[in-house]
Amino acid sequence: MLVDVDARVIRNTRLSADYNVIALAAPQIAEATQPGQFVMVKSAGGGDPLLRRPFSVFEVLRSNNRVEGLTLLSKRVGVTTKILYDAVEGDAISCLGPLGRPFETVKPPTEAWMVAGGVGLAPFATLGEALLARGVKTTLFYGARSEAELFYLDWFKSRDIRLILSTEDGSMGDKGRITLPLERELQRAAAEPMIYACGPEPMLEAVAHVAGRFNRPSQVSVERTMGCGMGGCYSCVIPVRDGAGSERTRPTGSHYVRSCIAGPVFRGDEIVWD
Amino acid sequence: MRLSGTDLSVQIGALTLANPLIAASGCFGYGVEYADAVDLSTLGGVAVKGLFLKEREGHPPERIVETPSGMLNAIGLQGIGVDRFIREKLPELRQLRATVVVNICGSTLDEYVELARILSDAEGVAALELNISCPNIKEGGITFGCSLHGTFDVVNAVKKVTPLPVIPKLTPNVTDVASFARASEEAGADAVSLVNTFLAMAIDIETRRPKLSNIVGGLSGPAIRPIAVRMVYECRRAVKIPVIGMGGIASARDVLEFIIAGASAVQVGTANFVDPFIWGKLLTGITDYMQRHSIARISDLVGTIDTTSREKQWISS
Numbered sequence: 001m002l003v004d005v006d007a008r009v010i011r012n013t014r015l016s017a018d019y020n021v022i023a024l025a026a027p028q029i030a031e032a033t034q035p036g037q038f039v040m041v042k043s044a045g046g047g048d049p050l051l052r053r054p055f056s057v058f059e060v061l062r063s064n065n066r067v068e069g070l071t072l073l074s075k076r077v078g079v080t081t082k083i084l085y086d087a088v089e090g091d092a093i094s095c096l097g098p099l100g101r102p103f104e105t106v107k108p109p110t111e112a113w114m115v116a117g118g119v120g121l122a123p124f125a126t127l128g129e130a131l132l133a134r135g136v137k138t139t140l141f142y143g144a145r146s147e148a149e150l151f152y153l154d155w156f157k158s159r160d161i162r163l164i165l166s167t168e169d170g171s172m173g174d175k176g177r178i179t180l181p182l183e184r185e186l187q188r189a190a191a192e193p194m195i196y197a198c199g200p201e202p203m204l205e206a207v208a209h210v211a212g213r214f215n216r217p218s219q220v221s222v223e224r225t226m227g228c229g230m231g232g233c234y235s236c237v238i239p240v241r242d243g244a245g246s247e248r249t250r251p252t253g254s255h256y257v258r259s260c261i262a263g264p265v266f267r268g269d270e271i272v273w274d
Numbered sequence: 275m276r277l278s279g280t281d282l283s284v285q286i287g288a289l290t291l292a293n294p295l296i297a298a299s300g301c302f303g304y305g306v307e308y309a310d311a312v313d314l315s316t317l318g319g320v321a322v323k324g325l326f327l328k329e330r331e332g333h334p335p336e337r338i339v340e341t342p343s344g345m346l347n348a349i350g351l352q353g354i355g356v357d358r359f360i361r362e363k364l365p366e367l368r369q370l371r372a373t374v375v376v377n378i379c380g381s382t383l384d385e386y387v388e389l390a391r392i393l394s395d396a397e398g399v400a401a402l403e404l405n406i407s408c409p410n411i412k413e414g415g416i417t418f419g420c421s422l423h424g425t426f427d428v429v430n431a432v433k434k435v436t437p438l439p440v441i442p443k444l445t446p447n448v449t450d451v452a453s454f455a456r457a458s459e460e461a462g463a464d465a466v467s468l469v470n471t472f473l474a475m476a477i478d479i480e481t482r483r484p485k486l487s488n489i490v491g492g493l494s495g496p497a498i499r500p501i502a503v504r505m506v507y508e509c510r511r512a513v514k515i516p517v518i519g520m521g522g523i524a525s526a527r528d529v530l531e532f533i534i535a536g537a538s539a540v541q542v543g544t545a546n547f548v549d550p551f552i553w554g555k556l557l558t559g560i561t562d563y564m565q566r567h568s569i570a571r572i573s574d575l576v577g578t579i580d581t582t583s584r585e586k587q588w589i590s591s
Contacts, residue, residue: 002310004551042548050495051340051547096550227338227345228547231307233300234323234349235338256331256352261307274334 002099003028006044006092010061010069012084015151018076019119020085023061023069026095030070033057035105035127036221036265039097040229041072043083052096053080054226054260056122056198060129073151075119099229100264103127103196103219108135111191115141115178115207117199121151123221127196128161139164139185139193143178143203147171179206186214194219197268208268218268224259231261238263239272280564281571282557284318284539286516287439287464289401291318291373291539294529294572295556298520298543299324299377299403299443300349301494304363306370311550315371316557318539322363324377324405327385327392329355339476339485344495344522345544346474348488351379351408356389360396368398377443379405379415386415387431394436402438404428407445407470408492419445419470422457429461439464441518444509446498447473451505452512459513466509467518467541469502495544496522503535510536510577524548526559536577 007024014020029039040052058073076085087093103123106112112131114124124140131138143166144150150172156163164181165173174181182195197207198221211218227233237256254272257263282293292315297305299321305314314320332352339346354362359376367374376399380386386404393399406419406428418424425442432440442458444451446469455466471492476485484490502521509517519537523529524545532540545552560572569575 002550004549048343049340050343050544051345225336225338227347228550230311230547230550231303232550233338233347233547234303234332234352235335235347237332237335237337237352 001028001032002096003032004094004096005029007069007095009087009089009091009093011089012087014085016148018085019074019149019151020076021058021071021073022084022087022093023071024093024095025069027067027069029095029097030057030060031067033060033070033098033126034102035130036103036123037098037100038229038264039070039072039095040099040226041084041096042080042094044092044094049079051227052094052229054099054223054229054264056221057098057126058122059125073119073122096229100260101262103221103265105130105134106136106194108137110136111193112136112138113141113182113185113193113195114138115182115195115197115199115203117143117178117203118145118149120197120199120203120221123198124196125152125155128156128159132159132161137191138162141166141178141182143167143199145169177206178203179210182207183210186210186216192216195268197221201273204268205273208271208273211268219265220268220271221264222259222266222271223264226260229260231258234258236260238266239274240266240270241272279570280561281573282560284516284573286401286441286518286539289439289464292316293318293557294533294537294539294560295553296321296375296518296539296541297546298541299375299405301543301546304359304367305372305374306363306366308546308550309370312553314367317372317553319373319375319400320367321375321377321403321541322359323353324351324379324408325353325356325359325389326351326379327356327389329353329358334487336485336487339491341474341476341493342497344493344497346476346486346491346493347471348486348491350488356392360392364396364398373400374398375401375403375441377403377405379408383418383428383431386428387435390432390436390438394438399438401464402432402436402440403467404432404440404442407443416445419454420448422453425454425457426461429458429463433462441465441467443470444468445470446501446505452508455509455513455517459515463515465516465518465538466513467520468509469498469505469521472498472501494522496524498522499528503531506532506537507535507579524552526556526563529556529560530563530575533572533575534577534579536579538573538576
């Protein structure tokens with residue numbers, strides 16, 4: 001069910017000078033959200049900015065077995081993320097959701113390898129929990145600029161999610177991109193994992209290629225400039241391969257689909273990377 | 275629709291709409307996308323995304339950018355084409371009891387005529403809106419919409435092949451929009467709708483690159499509302515056929531402003547992106563206003579702008 005609510009800010013935890021985790025009292029949305037789905041967010045006061053912005057649901061908050069809300073992991077890069085960073089307890093944030101096609105969760109004995117880049121960590125708390133609940137052995141590959149930008153490590157560790165880290169400056173884990181340890185583990189692994197990825201598009205492309213080279217399936221969560229989140233505006237399109245048997249026969253062999261309703265989660269081999 | 279003694283119905287040619295609220299073409303997908311947010315049968319009408327005869331890819335991203343109190347778009351009329359629309363979308367729209375206005379686009383006069391023929395035979399189409407005003411594609415109807423003869427010819431040709439109400443959607447990117455409303459009326463249009471978006475652009479000053487892949491795009495949203503209200507007012511005075519007003523409507527107050535300026539019905543676009551639940555709020559606001567002003571029928575409010583000069587009222591404080 002689609003819900004629009006002016007959600008009260010329960011608390012706002014600043015993780016760094018630009019990252020924060022904001023907790024919103026939107027229990028109905030939280031309860032209905034499946035891992036990988038997103039909400040469209042704006043300041044509840046209306047006005048500037050005009051359009052909502054999409055955010056993956058980070059955590060579903062529970063207390064005494066009741067769902068009290070959800071959190072969003074945000075990095076301050078623009079107007080809306082600044083509003084989310086600056087918000088204080090009691091403010092209201094307009095929250096529309098849940099939206100989009102979620103991740104498909106695997107079952108044992110298949111393992112799950114989640115690959116996160118920076119703020120692309122966002123969908124993996126709820127996905128990790130869902131996978132663990134099904135008894136799936138789960139690993140998080142998590143890359144960031146530096147150790148200071150790797151968040152929630154204890155959260156994942158305490159839930160028995162294996163962590164493999166990389167930083168661009170080498171301050172923690174492998175030095176370099178997260179696809180380095182991903183490739184190494186794929187070479188070494190006896191496991192046949194499903195690979196989930198969320199992060200910058202070049203990272204998603206690289207992960208999809210690596211997965212393909214090792215004959216592993218992947219699911220990637222993309223983020224394109226989105227106007228409505230509902231399929232109304234056709235702004236967030238991404239090219240996907242024409243399906244076998246599809247009546248579409250274009251010279252390009254691909255067609256645009258709306259990432260808000262056909263995604264944001266796609267099979268890695270389905271996207272035609274620009 | 276009657277809500278506690280108020281009559282919200284409006285007449286567009288032979289077509290009666292339950293209320294004056296129409297979802298604007300290009301801002302509501304094919305309508306079915308919004309069925310979870312709004313009962314489509316409660317809307318006056320649903321203007322579906324502009325259709326060509328054939329499928330279209332549209333422009334590459336970036337397709338939209340937000341600007342002060344508005345947004346630019348250059349989607350490029352991505353669409354599934356008329357056959358797939360009739361096969362895949364229209365049955366569901368019928369089931370949802372939507373009053374379907376199909377927005378049609380062509381590169382040639384013959385394409386408009388062909389589309390009108392095909393859609394007149396389809397079950398569940400209430401009216402045709404002629405897109406002669408999309409600013410984003412070279413081959414689209416804008417060449418008709420920017421010429422009085424072109425506007426006359428396309429309306430005239432479509433009217434000859436369809437029993438459906440025909441509503442040309444006018445571009446504001448002309449010197450005198452009222453003359454285009456007149457040309458439409460003379461050609462037999464049942465109504466005109468305006469405004470489509472304003473041709474505009476935005477540049478990233480760091481990279482010096484345009485923010486849209488198409489370089490230019492159409493501006494919509496509250497930023498354009500006062501210009502759109504003025505254009506609706508001008509058209510109302512120029513023609514007798516109904517005027518359907520749009521441009522930045524985001525509240526019941528805005529709807530009423532357009533109606534008072536001369537709109538018989540309105541379309542809501544950008545605001546639906548922000549709030550897909552806006553429709554009920556607009557209807558409630560309109561009804562409250564009518565009760566407060568003892569207006570029994572919304573059609574009585576159309577074009578009632580009072581421009582007579584008044585004595586200055588002195589208020590002593």
